[in-house]
Amino acid sequence: MTAAGAFGFEVEATSGRARAGRLRTPHGEVLTPCFMPVGTKGTVKAVLPPTLRAVGAQVVLANTYHLYLRPGVELVRAHGGLHHFMGWSGPILTDSGGFQVFSLSDTRIVGDDGVEFTSVYDGSRHLFTPLLAVAAQEALGADIVMCFDQCAPGTLSRAEIERAVARTSRWAAECRAAQTRDDQLLVGIVQGGADVELRRRSTAALLALDFEAYAIGGLSVGERGDEMLATVALMDELLPADRFRYFMGIGDPEGILEVIARGVDLFDCVLPTRLARTGSAFTSQGRLNLRNARYADDLGPLDPDCDCACCRGYTRAYLRHLVNQKEIAGMQLLSEHNLRVLVRLCERARVAIRAGAFDEFVDEVRARRTMADDERRTLP
């Protein structure tokens, strides 16, 4: 359905399995690998659009489930779409709402046609279907839109994952058929947990629909780390090399390097901004928790290797003061910093990939990470 020329993706360079690419969208290019900040309700928490641009964010995610319920997609359409609504003129991706209706609702009823669920806002009942997910995303007007899928964690039984794969395949076809706008890139989502056969089956069904971009769903949702990585590596084998690939939901620096190394182009996560609001920061040396008393008199920058406004303008002692006093400025500055760390990690990864030296880059990054006490204590 996509208009010729509205989108284009090319892999410009590879280093091992890692890819440096370029995705063209109606609102600008996305250079990959790329971390995408999450603006669930039409705003990245504590980070306004000028700051998103300052940290180098290229594309922002917004959430169909939440925007559908509040303020409603028609209001966004009346604004001329999300770009005008939220003041972000660059590319936007909307998820389909599938993840939320499966994970957030205690009272959901999953059928083969869709999911009935209760609104977290007012308890009202709603039915999400593939058609509704497409229509809602067309009203929201993002550049990149997602098929309605059933997210099935690898921790479920094989029968449950198999059923989710079947539904996801059927719903993908329904979404493909339902799409009426030709200026939105519809992404097919592969499910299958950590099961090789189910991943193959899900991928085959989606490939038959010939999507221009594919997402890897159902990972980072409770499965073991080695299963996750093995599954991403499998997806790298199964997906066509010339199609754009999006891993849904990874946002720690170590994990990002792992998925880049396995051929992923795009990824998102609430982690950097959520951590920031609790006083935690990514740094080149590891994770740092500003509530730690050791930073009370620390006049150094949050991360001496970072080029963000937070690290250039403020000390750890000041940031700790803001965090301890629950000042909004602390959330603003740490959110900006954490996003910059991930964006810059991707920028540097891209340079390394284009130089054919991604493995060396990963070694260099890891050597700097000293796994400070803060991180050991905050790791699960």
Add this chain to the structure above:
Amino acid sequence: MTAAGAFGFEVEATSGRARAGRLRTPHGEVLTPCFMPVGTKGTVKAVLPPTLRAVGAQVVLANTYHLYLRPGVELVRAHGGLHHFMGWSGPILTDSGGFQVFSLSDTRIVGDDGVEFTSVYDGSRHLFTPLLAVAAQEALGADIVMCFDQCAPGTLSRAEIERAVARTSRWAAECRAAQTRDDQLLVGIVQGGADVELRRRSTAALLALDFEAYAIGGLSVGERGDEMLATVALMDELLPADRFRYFMGIGDPEGILEVIARGVDLFDCVLPTRLARTGSAFTSQGRLNLRNARYADDLGPLDPDCDCACCRGYTRAYLRHLVNQKEIAGMQLLSEHNLRVLVRLCERARVAIRAGAFDEFVDEVRARRTMADDERRTLP
């Protein structure tokens, strides 16, 4: 004690009793009349320094009481002072802590030498004296510092106000004698409630100490509006025309025009940022509460007459969505807007004063304020 040349104040123009002036400080000039945003704990809530500059803020207030208790003034001194600590390179004013120890502490004991009080942070006991207030402010390193005073609202008995005036006079002399830095402008604070004779007495005692700047204290703390305005008018008569004047604690547009009209140069208040965090905005038409359902579908700007980034980039409907969802972006944008409204009001007042047309300007501003329903409902 002030070094010749570190400070200078001149009244450049008057219109009626209103003054347009220029205060020179070690960190830059302040053009008056001027609204000063409040950064109580070393940060203006939800507004980072680049945004303060963007709205045209010229000088920021920080609070000695809070910074003394958290994180402690020595940490700020170790940073090279508040400018480096909070990342604001323009002029800074610190209050003395007097207002807080009198108003915030339930368990304070006021003596002639100072005030013993309980920390709001950890219940520890502290004694604030004039010497300590000066020393703390010298450690904080603001450009403009305040004498330690006893704030006595006009609602107290005459005997209580009289005692507060006597203490304030004595403490002002102690502060004057205690000052060791020559790069801080020490401001004497006049008390006396709404009592003409006590105001005269307080002013005379301070004038005898020959301060270069005077603050009008003890107002906007519960007295009647007509008493407040009459007292400001009295202060205009009593204070020398060539000295800088600071009214402590006024931040609604109407009140600001009233004190400018009575010869005040500088004023501050938490109101614009506090209102913003509850979803209320100043506009040229009156106060607007974004929680009001009437704005749910309003695609217009918050204030069509405003030039701030919030009004240029977002709709009322979007801002209402942010406020209803308790998104930090809503607090950021409304805080920026409310500050801009007050700063711009002062900028325009200055132009009008220099043109000898302040009264006409006030008439014009008032004519635009239609006292919308929102405001009537939120007024006390």
